[in-house]
Amino acid sequence: MGSIVEKRPCNREFVSLAALMSRELRNEKIDKPFVRYGCAAKSRKGEDYFLMKTECHMIHGRNVSSTFSVFGIFDGHNGDAAAIYSRDNLLNHVLDAIPHGLTRDEWLQALPRALVAGFVKTDKQFQSKGLTSGTTATFVIVDKWTVTVASVGDSRCILDTPDGVVSELTVDHRLEENTEERERVTASGGEVGRLSVVGGPEIGPLRCWPGGLCLSRSIGDMDVGEFIVPIPYVKQVKLSNGGGRLIIASDGIWDALSSKIAAESCRGLPSELAARQVVKEALRTRGLKDDTTCIVVDIVPPPDNTLPPPSPPRKTQSKLRSLLLKTKFRGGSASKLSKKLAAVSNVEELFEEGSAMLAERLGNDEMCGSTTSGLFTCAVCQVDLAASEGISVHAGSIFSTSSKPWQGPFLCVGCRDKKDAMEGKRPSGVKVV
Numbered sequence: 001m002g003s004i005v006e007k008r009p010c011n012r013e014f015v016s017l018a019a020l021m022s023r024e025l026r027n028e029k030i031d032k033p034f035v036r037y038g039c040a041a042k043s044r045k046g047e048d049y050f051l052m053k054t055e056c057h058m059i060h061g062r063n064v065s066s067t068f069s070v071f072g073i074f075d076g077h078n079g080d081a082a083a084i085y086s087r088d089n090l091l092n093h094v095l096d097a098i099p100h101g102l103t104r105d106e107w108l109q110a111l112p113r114a115l116v117a118g119f120v121k122t123d124k125q126f127q128s129k130g131l132t133s134g135t136t137a138t139f140v141i142v143d144k145w146t147v148t149v150a151s152v153g154d155s156r157c158i159l160d161t162p163d164g165v166v167s168e169l170t171v172d173h174r175l176e177e178n179t180e181e182r183e184r185v186t187a188s189g190g191e192v193g194r195l196s197v198v199g200g201p202e203i204g205p206l207r208c209w210p211g212g213l214c215l216s217r218s219i220g221d222m223d224v225g226e227f228i229v230p231i232p233y234v235k236q237v238k239l240s241n242g243g244g245r246l247i248i249a250s251d252g253i254w255d256a257l258s259s260k261i262a263a264e265s266c267r268g269l270p271s272e273l274a275a276r277q278v279v280k281e282a283l284r285t286r287g288l289k290d291d292t293t294c295i296v297v298d299i300v301p302p303p304d305n306t307l308p309p310p311s312p313p314r315k316t317q318s319k320l321r322s323l324l325l326k327t328k329f330r331g332g333s334a335s336k337l338s339k340k341l342a343a344v345s346n347v348e349e350l351f352e353e354g355s356a357m358l359a360e361r362l363g364n365d366e367m368c369g370s371t372t373s374g375l376f377t378c379a380v381c382q383v384d385l386a387a388s389e390g391i392s393v394h395a396g397s398i399f400s401t402s403s404k405p406w407q408g409p410f411l412c413v414g415c416r417d418k419k420d421a422m423e424g425k426r427p428s429g430v431k432v433v
């Protein structure tokens with residue numbers, strides 16, 4: 001817009017301010033999808049909790065703000081305290097880790113790292129209460145057409161797009177099915193095995209000892225090995241203007257239904273009815289064996305959308321999409337190739353990372369954590385640190401040769417201890433809280 005004005009110095013050719021504002025408002029309206037949502041649940045143990053929050057405000061700078069929505073499922077175990085604590089605190093902990101004054105694009109790019117910090121802070125603070133329960137957490141932020149999902153545990157989030165492609169935006173952190181996680185836990189000093197009666201057959205799913213948990217990542221769980229980490233798998237995608245449907249649910253659904261069947265079972269129904277239908281279908285298939293909770297979120301174009309309709313399904317899309325889903329993008333910036341591929345698919349993949357190493361997830365940033373007061377801030381719990389107190393997340397790291405120990409982000413002593421424990425560098429059972 002600015003360059004057009006510069007090339008045409010004649011005032012008569014300027015677009016009036018009113019017209020510009022009206023155009024911006026129109027663009028904003030077209031640009032912003034409707035978010036419709038519904039939830040259904042059947043309780044057996046009373047340990048599933050959920051969060052649905054729309055119209056959350058993010059201030060991007062002077063007089064500039066935008067709204068986003070948050071949805072979450074927290075499937076607790078050994079009690080409900082961790083699930084309730086995470087539902088009530090995780091969002092604030094994530095937002096605390098986002099620097100002030102970012103543009104909208106910058107805030108979206110900052111989200112993956114803030115989600116990691118928020119999950120670790122929530123875990124650390126919950127553990128400091130001395131309560132022994134734990135929880136899965138699947139946490140979804142919808143900002144216009146961009147969907148960012150962070151999860152630990154096995155409460156899955158799937159995406160169903162208008163071209164009929166169903167994809168998973170989370171990975172299941174279950175020892176039984178996730179070989180990579182099994183290897184990580186074993187390498188960090190955990191023992192993986194099934195329950196067995198002496199001399200009798202092994203029963204049930206693979207579990208990790210000490211603790212006997214079937215999950216390899218969770219929030220809480222102070223009585224299991226510290227290699228059961230709260231570092232989430234994070235995926236960020238941008239939907240086309242055709243929108244899409246998210247189905248976020250606890251394992252009560254996914255133990256009964258595949259992602260594809262869950263998506264197909266509720267197509268065409270409005271979100272509230274769709275959530276009820278998915279729960280009904282799961283109960284019909286397997287009965288009420290576990291807490292079963294389902295949130296359906298429809299991200300749909302506004303009714304007066306003048307943009308062209310989404311392209312019809314093509315046979316090649318599934319193939320390209322499966323290629324895309326295997327591609328790993330780091331640092332939030334998609335490569336030229338990915339953008340080219342994404343132009344064919346209806347979903348643009350912006351970010352994907354699942355590493356359990358905190359140093360890899362917080363990245364390199366010389367400026368990170370520096371405040372205007374000259375103090376540093378812990379990248380996880382956000383406490384202020386004097387320059388001499390901060391320990392670089394990379395200090396002693398063997399994972400990056402390019403990073404330097406004096407580079408940020410920095411951690412406080414407590415968070416540095418937690419990082420070491422999560423990487424198996426501290427004997428299990430020794431807790432610093």
Ligand SMILES: [Zn+2]
Pocket residue numbers: 378379380381382383411412413414415416
């Ligand atoms: Zn800290």
